[in-house]
Amino acid sequence: MKILTNIPQGYKSSPLGIIPKDWEVLEFGQIADVAGKKYTPSQTEHVPCIELEHMVAQDGGIYGYTDSANQESTKNVFEVGDVLFGKLRPYLRKFWLATFNGVCSSEIWVFKNKKCSSKYLYDLLQSDRFIQNANVSFGSKMPRADWNYLQHTLFPLPPLAEQERIAELLGTWDRAIEMQKQLIDKLELRKKGLMQQLLPAKGHRVPNLRFPEFVNTMKWTEKRVADIFQITRGLVLATTSTKNKPDTKYKYPVYSSQTKDGGLMGYYDNFLYEDAITWTTDGANAGTVFFRSGKFYCTNVCGVLINKEGYANQCLAEIIGKQSKKYVSYVGNPKLMNNVMAEIPVCVPSLQELRKIACFLSSIDEQIATEKNKLALFQVQKQGLMQVLLTGKKRI
Numbered sequence: 291m292k293i294l295t296n297i298p299q300g301y302k303s304s305p306l307g308i309i310p311k312d313w314e315v316l317e318f319g320q321i322a323d324v325a326g327k328k329y330t331p332s333q334t335e336h337v338p339c340i341e342l343e344h345m346v347a348q349d350g351g352i353y354g355y356t357d358s359a360n361q362e363s364t365k366n367v368f369e370v371g372d373v374l375f376g377k378l379r380p381y382l383r384k385f386w387l388a389t390f391n392g393v394c395s396s397e398i399w400v401f402k403n404k405k406c407s408s409k410y411l412y413d414l415l416q417s418d419r420f421i422q423n424a425n426v427s428f429g430s431k432m433p434r435a436d437w438n439y440l441q442h443t444l445f446p447l448p449p450l451a452e453q454e455r456i457a458e459l460l461g462t463w464d465r466a467i468e469m470q471k472q473l474i475d476k477l478e479l480r481k482k483g484l485m486q487q488l489l490p491a492k493g494h495r496v497p498n499l500r501f502p503e504f505v506n507t508m509k510w511t512e513k514r515v516a517d518i519f520q521i522t523r524g525l526v527l528a529t530t531s532t533k534n535k536p537d538t539k540y541k542y543p544v545y546s547s548q549t550k551d552g553g554l555m556g557y558y559d560n561f562l563y564e565d566a567i568t569w570t571t572d573g574a575n576a577g578t579v580f581f582r583s584g585k586f587y588c589t590n591v592c593g594v595l596i597n598k599e600g601y602a603n604q605c606l607a608e609i610i611g612k613q614s615k616k617y618v619s620y621v622g623n624p625k626l627m628n629n630v631m632a633e634i635p636v637c638v639p640s641l642q643e644l645r646k647i648a649c650f651l652s653s654i655d656e657q658i659a660t661e662k663n664k665l666a667l668f669q670v671q672k673q674g675l676m677q678v679l680l681t682g683k684k685r686i
Contacts, residue, residue: 301682309446309682318420319441322411325400327367329393338392339365345376345384345398353392365393366400371408373401375415377424377435387412397434406447409457417680418673419445446682455686456679463672470665474658481654485608488647490637501646510639515610516632519595519602523571523628524562524588532556545582547591549575561585567595567607569614569626576624579611581648593628600641604655605648609636 301308304315340353368374368388376384377399387408394400403411414420423443424435448456487499495509515521524545533540536557546555547570563586569579572591581604588594595602595610613634618626638644678684 304446305444306446306681310448310685312449313682314447315444316405316447317441318423318443318445321405321414321445321447322373322401322403324437325366325368325372325402329365329367338390340368340374340386340392340394340398342376342378342395342397345374345386364396366396366398367393368400371403373403373408373412373415375399375401375424378433385412385415399435399437407450407453407457409461410453413457413460413676414445414680416673417676419443419680446680448682452685459679459686460672460675463668463675467665467668467672470661470668474661474665477654477658477661481651481658484654485651488650489609489612495637501643504639504643504646507643508640510637512635512637514632515595515634515636518606518636518638519567519597521628521632522594522596524568524590524592524594526590527558527587529555532558543582543584543586545580545586545588545592547571547573547575547589549578553578553580553592555589558587560587562587563594563596566597566602567610568592569595569610569631571627572623572625574624577614577618577626579607579614581607583652593626593631595631600645601638603645603648604651605644606636606638608651609638610634 297303297308300311302311304313306315309315336355338353339355344353369391370388372388374386374388374394375398378397401411401415406414420443423440426436426439447453484499488497490497490510495511497510527544532544533556536543539559540557542558542561544555544558545553545568547553548555549570553568553570563582565583566586567579567581568588570576570591571593581602582588613636614626614631617630617634618624619630639647679686
């Protein structure tokens with residue numbers, strides 16, 4: 291066994307490396323326990339109830355109530371101060387510190403603190419060490435975290451007073467992150483409201499709100515997508531051929547069927563199209579439409595709309611996107627093929643008005659993107675703090 295000889299004053303050696311002298315190394319099952327209290331709601335009871343989809347949506351920020359429709363489903367009971375954690379593998383980064391009493395899905399763990407504060411436990415569950423060990427799962431169809439493994443995983447634990455100081459500092463970032471999310475939600479809601487005014491309602495040829503120079507001009511006209519665009523699609527490209535970050539050679543964004551990060555898959559050393567509209571042709575996101583500014587590459591599950599006169603812009607992408615989901619075939623794997631996209635009717639203004647609206651919407655999108663970048667920065671900063679504060683590498 292290697293003997294550590296350069297241990298700083300005030301620190302000690304442990305199974306997890308060097309930690310402060312007054313910290314402990316405990317199994318997770320000694321720090322927290324999984325609540326074992328079960329509950330089956332009756333038809334007449336109306337109890338706050340968090341399902342896994344609520345955890346996925348907003349970490350417990352929205353919830354439903356028990357009713358007769360789910361009365362046969364056994365729930366886990368939680369109380370104020372418990373930490374809820376989705377144990378199915380796709381949702382391992384979904385957690386929530388309970389602010390009210392209620393029940394939750396059996397696919398959600400309810401953790402009760404034993405030797406730490408509730409807030410510190412909430413932060414500990416977000417640490418890389420916890421997530422990595424929770425990723426050790428069982429089950430092939432629906433992999434879920436394994437409590438029998440996780441409860442024996444070792445974690446460093448500071449004294450209670452230091453736990454509270456760490457939790458308060460990390461809470462500063464939590465509040466900043468929450469405020470940033472609220473700001474982004476407001477901007478996206480504002481954009482949605484403006485779009486409803488700037489684009490004609492169903493059955494109408496004139497929007498409720500027009501820029502002054504277009505108030506007394508012609509009505510919008512209805513056309514098929516094929517009347518405006520050349521319709522094609524992307525090419526097969528292996529993920530291994532792309533890079534996660536751009537450089538001087540791999541500088542062209544590659545888009546795929548996903549919607550996370552706007553469908554960005556990576557960066558490639560070549561491009562297929564420039565200033566075009568794409569949509570997802572296959573899979574869960576079929577019918578999702580994006581405007582792609584600049585030169586880009588896209589995979590074969592992306593349809594592409596090309597117009598060299600300026601009709602390929604943010605405004606027309608929004609107009610098509612309002613319609614496209616209605617034309618997705620859900621027989622088997624969801625699909626929206628080129629021939630179906632070609633026949634979708636869209637209401638279109640003059641090119642001048644279209645460009646004006648597109649420019650306006652793009653400015654809002656840029657503002658939203660800026661705020662999302664700030665949110666990502668706050669999240670990275672918090673994660674960095676957690677790496678030093680929850681391991682004892684830095685003390686406060």
